Amino acid sequence: MAARSTGSSIHRLKVLQCPMNLFESGAFLTPNTGLGEKQTVLELAQAEGLAVLVNRPLNAIPAKGGGMVRLAELPVEPETGSFETHRDKLSDLEKEYRRDIAPHIKNPGQGLSPDDYFRWAEELVRLRPRVQNLEHWEQIESQMVAPHINQVLRALTNHLTGEIGDRWQVWRDRYLPELVASLRVLRREATVKSQERTAAIEKLIDPLLPEPARKEPLSRKALWLLTSTVGVTCVLNGMRTKAYVEDSLAVLHKAPLPDVRRIYEAIKQAG
Template sequence: NNFGLPPSNRTMTSVARCLEEARAVRDDHHFRVVQLPMNLYESGGALVANNGGRSVLEFCREEGLGVLVNRPLNAFSGRRMIRLADFVKPGEKPPGREALREILAPLGAHEARLGPELGVELAGGGDKGLAALVEEIVPRLESPAHWEQAAGPYVIRPLQTWLRRCQEKLAHDMRWQAWQLDFIQLCNTTFERVSRFLATREQALSDRVRKALQAAGHPESRETLSRMALNVLASLPGLDCVLCGMRRTEYVADAMGVAEMTPVEGLGILSNFQP
């Protein structure tokens, strides 16, 4: 993580020093590839001359070392993470309260079966279930990160306590066991969808990043912000591989589209990028 830091930073790790040590161990060493984070905000590996007057990319290209970069779309700046992606299509408004209710509807419907079938109070007490609790909390939140902070103390831990109580009471009831398995799967799906719902509130920041990217020299484009950001990195001389997340098929499809894009002046854009 520290390959791209300036020499003045005491935690900077020198690729040149690493290669020197590898050669000192044996001539046929296996030090062949380096990996470091790089994105529009964290571009030190391409711009900072911290290896005898050369950047990481310049040094590795001259020495025949491969370079892989990670976190191309998750940038850290000012103690916050910025997702370099679009969350709604151009011209669309972020989804509102009705969209949130649609996300929570399957979970609420599943919870509604619990009382009549097993006579158990719902997770929120009485007839108030987890879906209703989440519907109260989410409108107060601003981002997926905020959701992660709030979910632990206000959702996950109370839910775990409730599940333990129910398990103690209904451990031998197969109806409960079947309901619980489906419930946990629904929770995981719902929480992920809630996170994506909240991510749409960050579209305003994504729009500002797009404008800054174009001001830095990236041609105007109808491509997604994520493709534009990836294309800047893929256009850098000396960079061999950009590692992207593959949790969802749409992530993969979006990233693969970069192969069809025209390369840009990556170094110049990174140098001029002013978020």
């Protein structure tokens, strides 16, 4: 199109890349390009002889919100006690810190006061009902919890010496296991929420799949759908582990699924 707009019929484009998955299927379903915007991205690419690489095949962002959805079956960790039990232990330890250690720490004059360095019992209670799924929890844990905890632990360990330094280290070694246990409970709850979402997805698409395909894990169904979509040249899937590689390779030997449009449209309608 860019070449034609300059009066040329020749372009040097050979490959294009776009996100595509069960929920983000616009490249296949939505006519919004070409002359008169009457072609889909995949139709135009085929007409122009372009290879199409699709990314994020298993990390979907539904149009109706709700955060990212991981299109895969997620293992749920064993229960390690209730959130309330770990929260209470965490709260008691944080009160002990504010009573015995915080008064000995010089207030930096900006940012948090030493009294507020450890208030995760309260903060996790506030966060708990807001967690949407495992992906959302991992963002909270990696971007909010871990950076703060690591910074404070490093600073206090480096600066507290003598008797108060010894007291700090004893308290820290008691506190961290309880904090980790509390975080694991919330991670488990987030995983269950993700499982409920993926189970609903499978319930929707399985009746539209051939009988043998229904027995496959969701990740393989999602990849198989993309490799069966006319116009898709290559599916770019992150493969950080051996299990991811094996899951992806298994799809390469499968015959294309019939009538993939019905599946994309069913997901689009359900949102």
